[in-house]
Amino acid sequence: MRKRIVIVSPASARENNGNWQTASRWARCLRGAHDVQVARGWTEHDAAPALMVALHARRSAAALAAFTGAHPGRPSVLVLTGTDLYRDIHSDRDARASLERASALVLLQPAGLALLPAALRAKAHVIYQSAPSLRPWPRPASLRHADIALVGHLRDEKDPLTFIRAAALVTHPAARLVHIGGALDPELGRAADAAQATNSRYRWLGALPHAAARQRLKRCHAMAITSRMEGGANVIIEAVTSGVPVLASNIDGNRGMLDEDYAGYFAPGDAAALARLVDRCIGDAAFDALLRRQCAARATLFAPAAEQAALRDLVDNLLLAAPGAHPLTPGYPDEQA
Template identity: 75%
Template sequence: MRKRIVIVSPATARENNGNWQSASRWKRFLQSTYDVQIAGGWTPDDPAPDLLIVLHARRSASSLAAFAAAHPARPSILVLTGTDLYRDIADSHEARASLASATKLVLLQPAGLAALPEALRLKAQVIYQSAPALRPHVRSPEARFTDICMIGHLREEKDPLTFIRAADLVTTPGARLLHIGGALDPALGEAASSAQKNNPRYRWLGPLPHSTARQRLKRCHAMAITSTMEGGANVIIEAVTSGVPVLASDISGNRGMLGDDYAGYFPVGDARALARLVDRSIADPDFAALLRRQCAARAALFTPGAEQAALRDLVDNLLLAAPGAPNQHERPR
């Protein structure tokens, strides 16, 4: 009989954010061997899976606590998000309890280890997320615009106002800043609508289907990520595996993805510095080529095969080590 796995995601397909993309991708990676279900939560009234995977320490805290109490011998995995690492584990009792009760902790980039209490680092493992590689787009010399995109719903942690303000400061002719994402914060949505009316360089495209957003990203000159906190942004991976260089806020989560020596960082919240990077990436071919080379050097970390192998190894070993496992010497195939 196939083992059962439940993945608890606070996000749904309708929200189409990074948490949902992670949950759906992990389901695909595991379902050839295991019976895998994505759920919004787990309670003791639900059938007990052999393994529980939860995303988000605070928002999924009740599910993880209930599972650990009802089935203490069964393993669990907690996938830590940016708000977990860089806000909630300092402020939330529920988030800290989740760290303690999970069998294993998964981080999406190695810089996040420094945010964990030292005693918990031994049960932490880094698994980079992935995206299928797309053939880089070749821009026509006759193209009217040079597009820089930002992909992320409009909410405080993503800091869309820095991107909006940068659009006012970019000077290169033909440069256009495109924002893809829904308005989770109405005030930020109003700011985006106002900017679009008043600045021809800025366009807010709203929420797009994932495949459509990725094709739009592929055709951009660069991608900007202005976040104040990230656990390991999917959009960085999707840019890198599409041959699109990244202009990134200088935060731990982005450094963990792109490396400390990456040349495309700007200070958090500094719209003028972002605008200078946009202008330089367009006007200076050598700088643009450097960013592309540095991103290409990271691409091998973000392949679906590498992510699936790391996830399968973790899951297989946890289930083989669980009490009552039928055969401790044969790994699932």
């Protein structure tokens, strides 16, 4: 029987960040079997779903608390982000309360399991995010530049300054570092502007629509991810499923996506190490081929069918275990941006 599900996302389509991409994609995954709404929040005055999916332990804490308080017999799923796992659940009371309230916890890569309180790990599930595969772009031999992309809005957790500094340290003549993302932090935006004005190797393209960003990424030689914390970066998946190798900060969230023995790690914040990896992946064909093989070996984890099957299995099992959940009733809005 079709059920009513609400996905609470603190981000909207206008923000076009990882939380929104997850919420939007999960809505599509579930809509074949259920009626799904994506909303910014939920209160006890709103129509009650049979199940709630909440993204972000701290930022969706109020909605999750209201739902579990008003409908204690109905299941809920809490999706843990990087700031949840690597910051908030260790210091924020609301985030910790969300862990207790949710019927199930979802992590986007397995390295985060060790960060959960031992008593809560039994209700935790790992569901890798996904992206449709794109045919790898055949790089023309005559192309003058080898672009390395950073895809992510300018904010402290993403550490764009390491990427900017690396652009001043690369030595390969073809190297060009291209940053896609809006300036959520005005100071970081000013730093990107200044770097672009003084360094021809660095280009800041600003925020792009998701489809355009992915097409631009597809045409890059590699992608860098410089984050200080990640729950399971969707941009890694979009690079891997486009045939683009990744140069990644050596943090738990990235190792959970790329595996412990991946050859493309650099120490977080180490711009010189990132610059050396950029030079090597452009100039050393054997190293570039190794990164591509390692990324290709992970691609099956990020298949849309695998994500949809895991998500539907979790949701359906929770609904079956909650006989008091109400069936679908008409008139529920489809989606709120």
